[in-house]
Structure formats: C-alpha cells, structure tokens
Amino acid sequence: MIDEVRSWLLARNDGVTDIGLDEDLIDSRLIDSLGFPEFLLFLEELAGRELDLGQESVVAFRTLRGIRDRVLAGAGR
Amino acid sequence: MTATDSIAETLDHLVADATDHHYSPYTRFDWVDELADEQWWMSPDLLSVAGTALGERLGTERLMALSKWECVNFFSLNIHGIRELLMEVTRRIHTPGFEVPSEFFHRFLGEENGHMWFFAQFCLRYAGKIYPDRTLRIGDDSQDPQVASFLVFARILIFEEIVDHFNIRMGRDETLHPLMVDINRAHHDDEWRHIVMGRKLVEHLYRPLVERGDAELLDRLDTYLRRYMTGSIQSLYNPAAYRDAGLADPYGLRNEVLADPARVARHEAFLKRITRFLLSSKIITRPPFATEQPREST
Numbered sequence: 001m002i003d004e005v006r007s008w009l010l011a012r013n014d015g016v017t018d019i020g021l022d023e024d025l026i027d028s029r030l031i032d033s034l035g036f037p038e039f040l041l042f043l044e045e046l047a048g049r050e051l052d053l054g055q056e057s058v059v060a061f062r063t064l065r066g067i068r069d070r071v072l073a074g075a076g077r
Numbered sequence: 078m079t080a081t082d083s084i085a086e087t088l089d090h091l092v093a094d095a096t097d098h099h100y101s102p103y104t105r106f107d108w109v110d111e112l113a114d115e116q117w118w119m120s121p122d123l124l125s126v127a128g129t130a131l132g133e134r135l136g137t138e139r140l141m142a143l144s145k146w147e148c149v150n151f152f153s154l155n156i157h158g159i160r161e162l163l164m165e166v167t168r169r170i171h172t173p174g175f176e177v178p179s180e181f182f183h184r185f186l187g188e189e190n191g192h193m194w195f196f197a198q199f200c201l202r203y204a205g206k207i208y209p210d211r212t213l214r215i216g217d218d219s220q221d222p223q224v225a226s227f228l229v230f231a232r233i234l235i236f237e238e239i240v241d242h243f244n245i246r247m248g249r250d251e252t253l254h255p256l257m258v259d260i261n262r263a264h265h266d267d268e269w270r271h272i273v274m275g276r277k278l279v280e281h282l283y284r285p286l287v288e289r290g291d292a293e294l295l296d297r298l299d300t301y302l303r304r305y306m307t308g309s310i311q312s313l314y315n316p317a318a319y320r321d322a323g324l325a326d327p328y329g330l331r332n333e334v335l336a337d338p339a340r341v342a343r344h345e346a347f348l349k350r351i352t353r354f355l356l357s358s359k360i361i362t363r364p365p366f367a368t369e370q371p372r373e374s375t
Contacts, residue, residue, distance in 0.1 A: 026215050034304045037211045038311060045328035050317065053213065 001046055001075065002068040008042055021065040031061075043067065047075040081177060084277045088181045091270045095184040098266065102191030106259060112203045115141055118148035118257060120250045123243055125314045128339035131330065139322065145204070146318035148257070151243060152196040153208035154312055155264075158236045159193040160210075165229040174226070181274055188267045195260060208317055224294070227282040231302055231360070234275035238351035239309055241268050280358055287359075299361050306351070306365040310344050311335065341366065 006019050009030050016030065025031045031039055043061075044051050051057065051071065060070035112118070121140060124147055126132035135143070163186060169175045170182040200207045219225045247253060248262035286294065314335055319327035334340065344366060345352075355361040 031215070033212065033214050034301070034308050036213045036215060037308060040211055040213075041316065041328065041331070044316070053209065053211070058213065 001072055002064055004046060005043070005064060005067055005072075008039075019064060021068070022063050024062050025064070026062055043071055047072050049075075081281075084281055085177050087277055088178055088274065091274055092181050092184055095181075095188065095267075095270055100263075102195050102263075105263060106195060106256065108198070108202060109254075109256060112254060112256070114145060116254060117141060117144050117250075117252055118254075119144040119151065120247050120253065123147075123246060125340075126334050128343060129334045129337040130339075131334055131337070135324075139324070143318070143322040143324070146321040147313075147315075149200050149204040149206070149321075150208050150313070150315045150318045151240075152200050155196045155240060156193055156200070156207055157210040157212065158240070159189050159196075162229075162233045162236070163189055163193070165233070169226065169229075178274065178278060185271060185274065188271070192264055192267065195263070199256075199260060208315060211312070223282070223285060224298070227279070227286060228298070228301065230275060230278045230282055231298075232305055234272065234279050234354075235302070235306055235309060235351050237268055237272050237275060238354075239347055241265055241272060242347050242350070244268065276354060279360070283358065283360055302355065303361055303363075303365040306348055310347060310365075313347075 002021075009019055009025070010016055012035065013030050019025075019030065023030075039061075040051060040053070057071070060066040115138070118141075121127060121144065124132065124140065124143060126135065126140070126143065132140070166182055166186060170186070171179045175182070197207060219228065244261040244265040246261075248258055248265050250258060253261075286298070314331045316327035316331050319330050324330055345364070348365060352361070352364050356364070
C-alpha cells in the first residue's frame, strides 16, 4: 500500500524518481500546504477511514515510514 | 491622484456604506426550530454532482439529502476560511504599511466575525456539526513580508469571490427555505464591500513585487494562486458529505464526479469573476484549469 502512496507523490512531483522511507515529505517539498488536502483524502481512501489531523498525527504524515506504520497501520484492502 | 489616494477614497466609501448597513448578526435572523431533510438546502445546480452522470442517476430524495450536507460543507468551508482571514488581518491592522486600510479592517473584522457566527450557528443547530478543516499550514508561507501580505489578501479575495458566486445564486433562489435565502443574501450584502477592498489591496500589494523585476518570483506567485484556486474548487467535493448523505463509496464517488467533463464548465463559472480579475491584473497568466504556457516577460 505504501507503494501506492509513493506513486501518488511521484506522479505529482516532476523530476523526482524515488522517495526514501525516511525522507521528510514536507522539508523536501514533496507535499506543501496547497497539496495537503488532496493527499489527506488519498490517504483516507487507502486507510478506509477519516483521519484526524491532531498534532501527533501530523508528525506521522512527514515520512512514508510514518504513513505506513501509523496512518495506514491496520488498513487492509 | 496617487494609487494610495484612490484606495483611501474607495475605503472611505466602503466604511460609510458599512456604517449605514450595520446590523447585529445575533438578532438578524429568524432561526426556526428545525429544518426538514426533504427540501433543497442548496440550489440543485450548485451541487457537486450537478450535470454529471452520477447526478442523473440519483433521485430527488438523494439529491436533497446531499444538498443538506453540501450546504453544511459550504458553510463549514466559510467558517475555516474566515478563521484564517481574521487571524491574518488582525496581524496586520495598525501596523506599518496598513495605515490606510486599518479603519476599514475594523468593519471587515467585525462583519467577518458575525458571518462566522451565523454560519456556525446554522451548522450546529441543523446538522449538529461543522466539518473539520482539512487544510494544514506546513511552513511554505513566504518569509518575505511583502510576498506574504500579497498572498494573504489574494487568498482572501479568491475565497470571497468563489463564495459570493454561491451566495448570489442562493440568495435569489425562491425554492430554498427563507432562512437559507436570508443567510446567503446577508453574506453577499457584506461581501461585495470586502471584494471591492480586496481587489484594490491585491493590486496595490502586487505592484511593488512587479517592480522588483524578478520573473521567477512572479511565476511562483502565478502558479501558487492557480493551485489555490483549483484547491478551493476541490474542497467543495467532500467525501464526508457524500457519506452523510448516505452515498456508497464516497471517495470513489468524489473521484468520479471531479473527473466528469460536465464539471469543467461549472468550475469555470465558479471562478469566472476572480479569473477575469487576476488575468486582467496580469497576476496570473492563464485560467487555473488551463494547460501550461510560459509567462510573457513583464
């Protein structure tokens, strides 16, 4: 499932060919404020649930590892 | 007359008009005890499924249910948009560079606070909730104060112009409950002043950025604002509203209606006024949904 997230990000960032599991998605500008709402909805669709934007969960959105282990944990399709 | 004199004169008129039409939002509306689900809460042609194949498949009962939750989504977006503008304008009122509009900012802040109250009142009374804010400010605001201020007022203007399109339509729609007509009309009656001010300010704040002669900066602002316009339109398609209306597969449904060719003309209509303004001011180089073209040198 994390490969789908990686593909979604790559499709929206010209010139980027790979994203490491621990790469900071915000610092590297793979995600910015304007792109975040659509990214959130995409993750919700994968997770199968509405995601809470509390401060703690925001940290989980910063890397693919955080998304895999915390945001999408338990999600199965 | 200098540009600043022209702005001051316009703002004087707007302050006088705001004073003449001042009202208390807390006593302005006749809040009914309840609103039946089986009615249009939003003009059907403004629904996110209007004109789509899916919209054709849904019966009137389902569309009415969707109109309730898309009305709540629309008002929720207003609440979150107003929160941002209250914070950003409050940061700037009576600070250097904003001496001229500060008197109007007092009216603006007062009116926006009232709008936020009546939108929230509606959502909480008749739906029991406000949809959460799905935006996140993650450190991409400019560190350059001139750029930051320009973007703040450009975002406010875009937001208000889109909302006003909906308010004008619903403020005249006699098929809606009188309370919904009244809320939309009241909002429009104040917003036109904010839009007039916004256009003046955005042009005023853009001018010094053009004078820098930095084409890369102008490209970046152009791209940013077109993305902001696109994102604002996408926020009208809320899976939570589809779910609350009892529609299956809300995320798949959202993808389907967003991709429906029939929506293109609707998006253009929602953005028509602000697109025309930003194009004529040479702030953006093409409509937000147009394909990439290089910026001509300025």
